[in-house]
Amino acid sequence: MDTAHIEEPRWLSDEEQRVWRAYVHAAALLEDHLDRQLQRDAKMPHIYYVLLACLSEAPHRRLRMTELAMMMKITRSRLSHAVARLEKNRWVRREDCPSDKRGQFAIITDQGLSVLEQAAPGHVNAVRHAVFDRLSPDQQKALGEALQIIAEGLEPKDAGADLPWLR
Amino acid sequence: MDTAHIEEPRWLSDEEQRVWRAYVHAAALLEDHLDRQLQRDAKMPHIYYVLLACLSEAPHRRLRMTELAMMMKITRSRLSHAVARLEKNRWVRREDCPSDKRGQFAIITDQGLSVLEQAAPGHVNAVRHAVFDRLSPDQQKALGEALQIIAEGLEPKDAGADLPWLR
């Protein structure tokens, strides 16, 4: 009997399952925790905080939409919706790109900057309590290295973040 | 000048920032990747797969709603909506608990079980490719330990998962 073409899946070992479960649980609890904290204290979910933080550190407090999307590892569509929402709050505004008429800059406003500064201490504390206060330097280092490898492996090699059929 | 009462936040060091960014990126990319794979191949997001998997391993293929929510580290509300959706697909059904008239069991159906079995190999492969194929055994171990510590720290000590004011 020829079974060479059948992909017999390699199930996860007990050890691997434990690691995987730890990931699933930690990710669920952590995202929840941060979202709740920021939603309560700054009226925005975690990802919107990251968005503002990226803009605040960018050269002229501005980034092209695509660049920002790649930085944040989210789709352009998602970013478009997010910026639209933040624009309503007057925390971000858009501006046309002079050199490419298709292009848009997202720019953090003074108001957005001040909201970000108000939110930052609470957010950093939440991260610290949840993660860094609990791990030894070695554990932190190991965690970072493993996650970096995972992230790199999933990075879309080709630009088309929104175009899954290119995969 | 008395500044003792002012909480000067301890910002993240460069090293800590790198670790934190790695987490944020890995989490975003990984959830996205798994959701997309499962949505394509099994018409459900990752969390619904986990839900079915939990039920499939439970004693009589059934769990009380609250128990399942705690296992999955999600709110009862979210679970309620999720089960409602899976019930429409006939992958899960509900049953009243005889000993507590408020209680409900969620039960995976034969159909749900078969969908789960069909989806499992592809999902395991995705996890393997993204995580375990890229990390040495030591790295896996370290990752698991760090994540477990983080998860434990965020576990709600008191039962009230839905009641944030109890903290």
Added chain:
DNA sequence: TTCTTATGCTTGAACCCTCAACTTATCTGA
């Protein structure tokens, strides 16, 4: 018992994200 509080679970509105389709603009090559 009866009153009070706590528990189990659901609901609907508001919000967020995904997917596919679309618009406009830029690039490429014959």
Added chain:
DNA sequence: TCAGATAAGTTGAGGGTTCAAGCATAAGAA
């Protein structure tokens, strides 16, 4: 120069999640 092809970004529908409120039952106190 001009017709694809590609790129930047947006849109709306459909579906998932959150939050606060609600209903019904159970447990505890008086």
